[in-house]
Amino acid sequence: MATTGKERALPTKVAAMKSRKRQRLTDSTDQPEAPAKRAKTAQRPDALAWRAVPRPDRMENSEGLIGDLEEVEGIDVIKDDSTGRVTFMSSKPTPNGQLGNGGDDERLEDGDEWSGFDDALTEPENVVAPASTKVAPALEKVKKAKQKKAKDSQKQKQASKASTAQTAKTAKTAAAFDAMTEPIASEEVDVSAWRPIKLSPDTMSSLSKLGFANPTPIQSAAIPEILAGHDVIGKASTGSGKTLAFGIPILERFLELRSSAQRTEDAKAPLALLLAPTRELAKQLDKHLKALCSNGLFERPSMATLIGGLSMQKQQRLLENADIVIGTPGRLWEVMSAGQGTIKALKQIQFLVIDEADRLLSEGHFKEVEEILNALDRQEFDDDDDVEASGVNAVPLNQVRQTLVFSATFDKSLQRKLAGKGKAGGDLMSNKDSMEYLLKKLNFRDEKPKFVDVNPISQMATGLKEGLIECTGPEKDLYLYALLLLHRNTRALVFTNSVDAVRRITPLLQNLGLPAVALHSHMMQKARLRSLERFTQAAKAGTASSSILVATDVAARGLDIPNVQLVVHYHLPRAADMYVHRSGRTARAGQLGSSIIICGPEEVAGVRRLVAKVHARASSEEQSASEAAKQGFYIRTLDIDRRIVSRLKPRITLAKKLADTVIAKEKGHNKTEDLLREAAEELGVDYDSEEMEKTDNGRRGRGSKRIANERNARNLTRADVGAIRAELRALLAQRVNVGVSERYLTSGGVDVEELLRQQENGGDNGNGGFLGRVGVLGME
Numbered sequence: 001m002a003t004t005g006k007e008r009a010l011p012t013k014v015a016a017m018k019s020r021k022r023q024r025l026t027d028s029t030d031q032p033e034a035p036a037k038r039a040k041t042a043q044r045p046d047a048l049a050w051r052a053v054p055r056p057d058r059m060e061n062s063e064g065l066i067g068d069l070e071e072v073e074g075i076d077v078i079k080d081d082s083t084g085r086v087t088f089m090s091s092k093p094t095p096n097g098q099l100g101n102g103g104d105d106e107r108l109e110d111g112d113e114w115s116g117f118d119d120a121l122t123e124p125e126n127v128v129a130p131a132s133t134k135v136a137p138a139l140e141k142v143k144k145a146k147q148k149k150a151k152d153s154q155k156q157k158q159a160s161k162a163s164t165a166q167t168a169k170t171a172k173t174a175a176a177f178d179a180m181t182e183p184i185a186s187e188e189v190d191v192s193a194w195r196p197i198k199l200s201p202d203t204m205s206s207l208s209k210l211g212f213a214n215p216t217p218i219q220s221a222a223i224p225e226i227l228a229g230h231d232v233i234g235k236a237s238t239g240s241g242k243t244l245a246f247g248i249p250i251l252e253r254f255l256e257l258r259s260s261a262q263r264t265e266d267a268k269a270p271l272a273l274l275l276a277p278t279r280e281l282a283k284q285l286d287k288h289l290k291a292l293c294s295n296g297l298f299e300r301p302s303m304a305t306l307i308g309g310l311s312m313q314k315q316q317r318l319l320e321n322a323d324i325v326i327g328t329p330g331r332l333w334e335v336m337s338a339g340q341g342t343i344k345a346l347k348q349i350q351f352l353v354i355d356e357a358d359r360l361l362s363e364g365h366f367k368e369v370e371e372i373l374n375a376l377d378r379q380e381f382d383d384d385d386d387v388e389a390s391g392v393n394a395v396p397l398n399q400v401r402q403t404l405v406f407s408a409t410f411d412k413s414l415q416r417k418l419a420g421k422g423k424a425g426g427d428l429m430s431n432k433d434s435m436e437y438l439l440k441k442l443n444f445r446d447e448k449p450k451f452v453d454v455n456p457i458s459q460m461a462t463g464l465k466e467g468l469i470e471c472t473g474p475e476k477d478l479y480l481y482a483l484l485l486l487h488r489n490t491r492a493l494v495f496t497n498s499v500d501a502v503r504r505i506t507p508l509l510q511n512l513g514l515p516a517v518a519l520h521s522h523m524m525q526k527a528r529l530r531s532l533e534r535f536t537q538a539a540k541a542g543t544a545s546s547s548i549l550v551a552t553d554v555a556a557r558g559l560d561i562p563n564v565q566l567v568v569h570y571h572l573p574r575a576a577d578m579y580v581h582r583s584g585r586t587a588r589a590g591q592l593g594s595s596i597i598i599c600g601p602e603e604v605a606g607v608r609r610l611v612a613k614v615h616a617r618a619s620s621e622e623q624s625a626s627e628a629a630k631q632g633f634y635i636r637t638l639d640i641d642r643r644i645v646s647r648l649k650p651r652i653t654l655a656k657k658l659a660d661t662v663i664a665k666e667k668g669h670n671k672t673e674d675l676l677r678e679a680a681e682e683l684g685v686d687y688d689s690e691e692m693e694k695t696d697n698g699r700r701g702r703g704s705k706r707i708a709n710e711r712n713a714r715n716l717t718r719a720d721v722g723a724i725r726a727e728l729r730a731l732l733a734q735r736v737n738v739g740v741s742e743r744y745l746t747s748g749g750v751d752v753e754e755l756l757r758q759q760e761n762g763g764d765n766g767n768g769g770f771l772g773r774v775g776v777l778g779m780e
């Protein structure tokens with residue numbers, strides 16, 4: 001194939017890239033023509049209008065090995081399969097300039113490599129589209145031509161059908177996030193309490209429309225420091241408004257630059273870069289900030305949210321014009337390193353925000369975070385602009401930006417150091433994935449960033465009540481059921497430590513007539529969103545119906561789901577900070593909520609220590625756990641009347657049988673797994689940590705018994721299953737006599753809370769016969 005002189009000079013790798021690109025271009029031949037749109041003539045390749053393009057950032061350090069890159073637009077590459085001959089057909093622009101000129105209408109159609117979320121979720125309607133498309137434009141154009149040609153009448157019909165379904169899906173998926181981030185109020189409120197912070201009238205009016213009458217403590221404390229230009233490390237309890245603590249100053253700076261016309265279209269670089277550990281949290285940041293900016297009369301900042309599952313090209317284009325960039329480290333690094341001039345643009349950011357900082361580390365994102373930070377800090381000069389030679393004193397990049405780090409939890413010893421009370425010295429760089437190391441890498445511009453800790457005594461929300469329920473391992477399901485029955489008409493989040501436990505408990509609760517949905521990391525992204533949507537919709541509706549989300553720790557951090565009143569730790573959290581984050585899904589934004597741990601008798605002492613540690617003062621980090629416990633916080637055991645719980649047992653037994661049947665049949669087809677499982681059983685070892693439910697102190701749990709149950713369940717016939725179902729239905733409709741009066745519990749119809757309220761108000765046996773003061777589970 002003939003090539004341009006320049007192209008011949010390229011190394012093999014780049015030539016191969018081009019050749020791959022062209023190979024893909026030949027696909028256009030299998031689509032019907034759209035003659036009205038173009039007039040084509042065969043051209044010699046070297047006669048095509050090749051145009052130089054900048055090298056992707058990742059290739060910048062190629063030390064001259066890679067020659068110039070070029071691209072060409074508006075051509076079709078036709079390959080004759082029989083001769084292998086390739087012809088380049090140039091396409092003349094149509095009179096309205098729609099083909100090959102990067103016009104708006106084309107942009108609306110591209111980026112169709114949807115894989116995960118819907119486009120509407122990521123393309124903010126206020127984003128001004130880039131004037132020219134720099135990313136692989138030839139490929140883009142031909143793809144669009146291909147789409148246009150493909151619109152024959154039959155396909156059009158299918159497309160319109162699909163698009164209707166897609167629109168519905170888009171709206172639905174978007175709704176899941178909407179629900180998570182719904183502003184608290186939509187009526188304007190008096191915001192005079194914000195005056196001491198000295199915000200602009202635009203921001204004040206936004207806050208008023210959001211219904212946020214008062215700043216939260218972290219907002220009061222952090223915003224002035226950030227506005228004064230300091231680096232800030234912010235710690236505040238879960239649900240306390242940390243997002244706007246950094247979001248408001250970013251908006252303020254945006255408005256300031258806009259009004260002083262410093263931020264012209266020509267010199268536009270992103271103002272802020274926000275890193276979040278998960279896709280859900282990145283989307284949530286996006287929604288919170290949009291909500292803040294959407295109520296004012298000002299022009300909103302453009303936002304680009306870079307997360308996996310979406311078209312890279314589209315994200316790169318969004319980035320070109322973004323004021324605020326939000327991303328998960330993996331995708332952000334991918335986009336940064338493949339982009340052209342992206343790193344250079346991001347070096348100019350004025351704010352770098354690390355949200356849920358400790359989770360970034362626990363999610364194993366450290367390497368990417370490190371790459372991003374290194375790239376942002378690398379000082380670069382034009383080829384002939386050697387610093388030493390020129391004697392130019394460049395402004396260090398970290399001086400250009402403020403760094404803001406936020407979380408609800410920080411390691412206690414780190415907190416002490418940040419607060420200036422820790423021991424000096426120590427090898428900070430030795431523990432490479434520690435928070436301390438991250439903070440070192442962050443290269444703050446202040447010698448000492450401001451550590452804003454608005455809750456040094458407790459990391460827990462003030463409206464949170466905590467308690468524990470003591471029962472043996474095999475009784476956990478029973479007690480969970482009893483607890484959820486007692487909390488009918490509430491939104492409850494049940495946390496487990498394994499995906500398998502979620503898979504088992506969810507159908508178990510559903511069989512018992514409770515509206516449970518599952519959320520874990522092995523679910524497809526769309527299924528995760530669907531679960532969240534079902535849960536949040538119920539939560540948002542605020543109806544009397546209950547709603548239960550059974551989840552792994554994937555849901556533990558940051559998610560702002562409104563109106564969750566109860567968090568249950570079915571398994572003990574693996575670390576103290578996880579207890580804080582899980583419990584933080586309730587009692588948010590000044591509301592009330594309960595967090596209840598279900599644990600075995602042998603675990604109680606450990607649980608008490610864990611909870612006491614969480615409540616212990618940051619300054620007393622060196623004290624022993626028992627000392628911390630003595631300090632005051634003592635998590636109470638909630639008494640549940642065992643006689644009553646035992647009456648629920650037959651229901652649980654049947655519901656478990658049913659759930660086991662479904663699980664066993666699902667697994668039934670996997671012979672290898674069975675063989676491995678049985679072999680492991682014979683050897684008396686765990687087959688898989690997720691398959692074999694363990695007790696939380698690491699001892700072997702009920703795995704063997706469950707395998708036997710599953711085997712039995714697999715052998716059940718359809719008639720057997722039908723009989724169990726009928727038996728369970730009958731049981732669920734029956735009274736569970738509390739032994740004191742004709743009170744009863746069922747899975748439906750009876751409002752247990754009402755029942756117990758009556759008892760509290762002087763009904764027979766004021767103690768309820770079932771639970772001690774159930775309204776707050778004895779936690780008043």
Ligand SMILES: Nc1ncnc2c1ncn2[C@@H]1O[C@H](COP(=O)(O)OP(=O)(O)OP(=O)(O)O)[C@@H](O)[C@H]1O
Binds near residue numbers: 181211244557
């Ligand atoms: N000043 C305010 N007044 C009332 N509500 C607020 C205020 N600021 C934020 N909120 C609301 O409080 C809720 C919790 O805020 P946010 O998600 O920022 O908490 P967070 O501290 O980041 O929590 P987490 O640590 O769990 O991530 C949100 O729904 C938010 O809209």
